[in-house]
Amino acid sequence: MTSNSGGDLRSAQVNAGRDRWRALNIQLWVPPLVGFGLIVVVWQLYAVHNPYVIPTVFQIVDQFRTQPSLYWHDMLVTLREAVVGASCGMAAAFLFAVLMSHVRVLERALMPLVVVLNVTPIVAIAPGLVIAFGFGFTPKYIIAGVIVFFPFLINSLVGLRSPDPEVLDVFTTLHASWWEVLWRLELPSSLPYLFAAARICLPLSLIGAVVAEFSAAGQTTGLGSLIETAASQANLKIVYASVVVLALLGVSVTFVVVMLQRRLLSWHSSSWTRSQ
Amino acid sequence: MPESDATRVSRHPAKSTNDVYATGDDGVSISGIWKTFTTRNERTVAVQDINLQIRRGQFVTIIGPSGCGKSTLLRIVAGLLSPDCGSVSIFGETVSHAAESKHIGFVPQTPALLPWRTVTENVQLPLQVNKYSTSGGDGRQSDPRELLESFGLGAVLDRRPHELSGGMQQRVAIARAFVFDPMILLMDEPFSALDEFTREAQRRGLLELWQSNQKTVLFITHSVAEAVELSDVIVVMSPQPGRIQAVIPVDLPRPRGNLVENSDPFHAVEVAIRRELRRNWNQPE
Structure with a gap:
């Protein structure tokens, strides 16, 4: 038995x-x-x-087989532009959000400017920036940063204001400084919002980087430049191979964010699997 | 019913400090507190001329219907709201000084734990925040783990709050208020979100702790039985405007287990409180 x-x-x-x-x-x-x-x-x-x-699927695959270093090199350039630009943009947006959430006057003063920046098509700004900053990395960083600024700012503001008022009461009765409230309460509380924003912002920054490369006519590195040069020569194989690389890049960037989110936000309901 | 010692009610005089309990001991004294809230074009007097003395080590409960200003009063004592006029002195200090030197332990209505911290880390929070101030009470701080074990939470030290029941979360919140040994505990209906059985157990647990630490407690509730079981003094408040209607001493022996709960003196106090609550219900202004 x-x-x-x-x-x-x-x-x-x-x-x-x-x-x-x-x-x-x-x-x-x-x-x-x-x-x-x-x-x-x-x-x-x-x-x-x-x-x-x-082009056919085989022609695209053939591109990667015959000249892998070309795509690898241009991918690294675009990735660098997007990641550096997005990091600066997100950091700036978070700083602005901290200032705006603590000083109400600043929010009222800056929000209209930020909205104007957001509604202006980024494609229209890019050529001007290229003229101002040349063909180097600077205009790319700026454009990738500007494109992520608004979504990250809005999410940061919502996140910084998300703590339960009663938890804030506990901090207040302990006479916590504003820095302690920010570091031990507001920042961790806003992490779910920041990660949600990062999942939107990093792919957005890839768009920014490619747009910036399009605007810098005559530049020779980056997937955007590769696409533009190939398109002007009607070389569909290179155009679509670059598009595939960009898509893979977007997927990998998102994957990294999701993995980080799972690790850092195990306490948050967003990272629990639904079957539990 | 004959008025026994336990049911002796001191009707609260309008202006003077409640001198029955002003004994010269350096307790908490609340004098002449007014607070008005203005919304659009309406002015509400939340609390009107509150005078109250709490002696060191006393367990004082404020009871009253919702909207009687009991939470407002507690928030003023906690330094979360500033009164329009009047003053609060916590063992001779102003409220902001008391908060600065971490003399105030606050237990809100919900557990209000940090979800990303484990139970132990949550209880460590008051020791990490505002670190360089002189610690509360006599300067002794408890070891969070030992404290939690004495709270019966030894098995869940490394769990996250969302893995605990509501009663356990509330116990963690109380441990967080005990850990830095504040001079006064302010509790805003801490058990109101719990079911009746859990609430009973929590009440017992709190009483045991209070008896072993002899902390000064200001406790808000809307349960008459809870007030009688816990308190040395019960303050009955009435709404619109929020004011103290009566101060009822509870001279029942401790510990007040089931035996006492079913006794005549216990009921006499309950009746006295209910009578006060009803009085203001029957005579709306």
């Missing part, structure tokens, strides 16, 4: 393990893979019949 029930238990555990295995693999990975595969097949079929509209 005992051994029997033990056996039942063990087989139940094995079943549970197998079920989890099945759930993890089939339900999680198959639908996106099928969807992705379908798109590749449709793409390939369309490309074979319309060679002057898009």
Whole structure:
């Protein structure tokens, strides 16, 4: 009887393990893979019949096989522009948010300016910045920074104001300084908002970097420049290979943010899996 | 019913300090507190001319219907609100001085724990914040882990708040207020969000702690039974405008277990409080 029930238990555990295995693999990975595969097949079929509209999948893959260093090098340039620009932009936005949330007058003074900056199309600013700052990295950093500034500022403001008033009361009765409130309460409370913003901002900064490269005509590095040069020569293979690299770059950047979020925000409900 | 010692009610005189408890001991004294809130074109007198003396080591409960200004009064004593006029002295210090030297322990209505910190780290918070001020009370601070173990939370030291029940979270919040040994504990309906059984257990736990530490406590509740079981003195407040209607001493022996709870003196105090609460219910202004 005992051994029997033990056996039942063990087989139940094995079943549970197998079920989890099945759930993890089939339900999680198959639908996106099928969807992705379908798109590749449709793409390939369309490309074979319309060679002057898009290149075939094999031509794109062939690009990476024959000249990997070209794409690798240009990818690093664009990545650097986007990441440095976004980091500066997000840091500046957070600083502004701290100032604005502590000094109401500053919020009233700065918010209209920030909104104007946000509603101005970034594409329109880029050429001017290139003229002002030249063909180096500076205008790219600025454009990538400007494009992330607004979404990160708004999320930071909401995050900094998210602590429960009663927790703030506890800090006040302890006579905590504004710095202690910021460091021990407001910053950790706003982390979920900051990560949500970062997931939007880092891909946005890639857009900024590419737009900046488009505007710097005659520049030779960066995926944006590569696309522009190739497009002017009607070289579809290079154009689409660069687009694929940009897409992969966006995916990896988002992946890094999500991984960091999982690590740092294990306390927050947003990182609990839904089945729990 | 004959008026026993326990039901002797001192009707609160309008202007003078409640001299029954002004014993010269350096307790907490609240004198002439007024607070008005203005919203758009309406002015509400939240508390009107509050005078109260709390002796060192006393457990004082404020009871009253919602809107009677009891939370406002507590927030003024905690330094979270400033009164329009009047003054609060906490063991001879102003409220802001008392807060600066961490003499005030505040337990809000919700546990208000930091979700990213473990139970132990939450209790450590008051020791980390405003670190260089002289610590509370006699300068002794408890070890957070030892304190939590004495609170019956030894098994959950490294858990996060969201993994605990409501009652346990509230106990952590109380431990956080005890850990830096403040001179006065201010508790704003700390058990109101808990179910009846948990609340009862929490009440017992708090009483045990209070008896072993003899801390001065100002406690807000809207439960008559809770007030009678816990308090040395019960302050009945009435709304619109919020003022002290009666101050009722509770001369019941401690500990007040089930035996006392079912006794006549216990009921006599309950009746006296209910009578006061009803009086103001029947005579709205």
